Amino acid sequence: MKVNITKWSSVSTWHWDVNEECCGICRMQFDYCCVDCKVPGDDCPPVWGTCNHAFHMHCILKWLNSNQQQQCPMCRCEWQFKSDQK
């Protein structure tokens, strides 16, 4: 006997490849989105600092704009975007 599969329709879920579950600034899950956004995914990605801490892009930008010191809110080291995201 042979099994001919003609259609394999599966269901999967997508997730950001982030170590932490929540954004350290807004406390929302990365797979959700930042408080200012409505739609998860493309429009509200996480970004990493060179210190390897991740935040919603919108959240860290807001943070950096409202603070004199360009520091990571988690570890207080100087914030630098990690150029090669993983």
Added chain:
Amino acid sequence: MIDIIKEYFRNSISTGFWKYFSDCKLEMLLNSKTTITNDSNQLMMIYQQFTVSIDYLYQVYIYFERNLEFLYQHLPNASLEFRYYLEKLQNLLMNSITLRSSTDTMTFRKILYMFFEKDFKSFIKLKEQVYKGDQEDEEEDEEDDLELSIQDIDLKESLFITLCRKLHRLNIINLSEDIFTEILYKKIFQYIEEKCQGNYEERFLDDTLQFCNNVLFKWLSMIILSGGQPQESDQLFKQWKTRFEFSIYENFAQQRVLELFSMIMHYPSSRPALEDLGVCFQKIPIRQVLIQHLSSVIGQRLLQPGAQTTDIISQYISTIQSLRIIDPSGSLIQTVGRPIKQYLAQREDTIRCIVSIFTDDTNELHKEFMNFRDNDTAELQEEESTILEYDHYLDDLDDQGNFEKSLQWVPLNNDNFNTNKKSSDDMFDNLVQIYESLDLFVNEYRSMLSERLLSAENHFDNALVEKEITNLELLKLRFGENSLHQCEIMVKDMTDSKRLNNLIHKEMGSVNKGVYETLILSELFWPSSALKDTLEPFKYPKEIIAQMGLFSKEYERVKAPRKLINRYDFGRVELELVMENGNTKEFTVSPIQASIISLFSSEGGDSESQVKLTLDQMCSALECKNKEQVRKKLQFWIANQVVKEVNGVYQLNVKDSSDTVSMAEVVDGDYVHGDSDEDTDSEDDVIIVEEQEEEKSVSEKEKEEKMRVIENFIIGMLTNFKVLTLDRIHNMLTMFNSEQYSSTQQELKQFLLKLINEEKIELNNTEYKIKN
């Protein structure tokens, strides 16, 4: 002097008067309960003699009146008005007539009744003849005055008027008011009953009023207006008319109120009858009676355990529509609707039914709802924005915030019913108001939406998504954008998945594309219950793993830094088994079933070596630690006679003789998605098979015992109701026997099957009945 007159009246008038009736069988009038006797000749005679006798009385009266007047003028000290003496005279005369024997009063009244009734009847008959034109009259019982011409009618009427004038002078009209009132009422009530009862599709109120104007009031005017002073009579006649009109409204309304429930059942074809009742509602105070009657009928006939929830909702909607016609202010609905709402709120499946009305196009009431909506759409369309344009979200809030708010659902206590509200809004509000919380609806909708989307035969079907977008638009307008945000993302996942699958398949190239496709969901936006994992992960067939790997890699490249997690519980596989003898068999199954059967596929095409596997071997091949799970899912293939078990070893169920049974049938497996409890028949089979396979646990035996207890109840119901569907039996058991009965419909079906096998009941199509 009065005494002398009195004496004279007593002695001669009485005898004189009754002599006219000496040939008539007056007992006949007294004995028969109704005044209409079969002996029309006798009646005719009494009628004639009455006319003559009144004439006699009139002559006597006039004579005495003149003399009295003469005497009065020459009375030196007349302290009282002449009128007083006249009344005295009238009374004396009347009294003297009825002094002869004890039954005289009665007899005289009967004669009066008979007189008015007879005249009225022939009057009506003539009027109807004139209206009907040349139509033939079927009734032959009053052959006397059938063929009268217009002149004859005029003559007859003028004779009647003359007689009435005399009766006025004798004060007999005054005494007979109740008699002709009764006659008129009888006629009009009968008219209303005959014309309107059971007929809701025409308006009758105006017609009835017109009939009264043209016929009844004409006759009444002959009686009333023949009185002495024209002004006084006019006034009197107007009072009579007002009183009668009121009674007509009252009787008409009464008749209609008694039929209101039935009218509601027939809505919308009963609209004319409802409009008539609406006119009455404005004119006379019937509110209380209407509420009392309708509420009690609804309680008795609608809010019953045996009634289906959808039926109750459907009736509730009709009630709303109907009562709005009667009372546009909406206050009737508030009162009458309250117990229905409360009753519905207690039923578990109500929310689901309502959400289904709003969104499920297989629901009967959904069509009705959409029809209402279509009528309203023109206005709404201007406000609609397309669902996937999230960029405009903030703008939307600013620009349309106020508008949305005005359309949004307002909690229960709103008395400010808007009269010209759109009907679909009205229906929507009234259904939603059954509950105090909006969240209940949104949650139910969300879970139904996830079921529909996940269980769809083709996830990438445009029509499927378009339908849901329409639903969402509709609900958004009512519930507000925010509360449906998650649902919007769910629908967006569907469209995004389709786009991504297309994109990735293109990148992969036609060779590598394969048969694999996947729905990519934003997990946090779906109901957690819908995406619950119950299966232990297992390995897909090699070719699928390869395709899935390529797909994931491409996805991770395009959507970095994101990854995909496969959900083993979900999915749907279409496959074809090609047997050694060339026969093929098609199945639609869940991924785990597909993975299991793929283990039996002979790879090299070597037909001699049959694959033989133990459960342990299968588990390790599938890399699945849960043996029980594999064993259970294997049952599907055993039940379909694809796989068989020999001494703990599983192998293909190949028959030795080359059988020619057609194998090209399509069988569906349990491609169940999560917890969604769809009850397609194919799926049931699998469940049954799996259950039979398992040793009966103690709890199952208990369950069977319980089912035996309710067997009596089922037999009882079938004896009472003759035939019942599975649904109804299930509902009634749930309502009445909730303590003993906790089975699913599926279990009940099995149990009924048992009863059928025991020849206690039988099944015709979908209806169960007692086996004779």
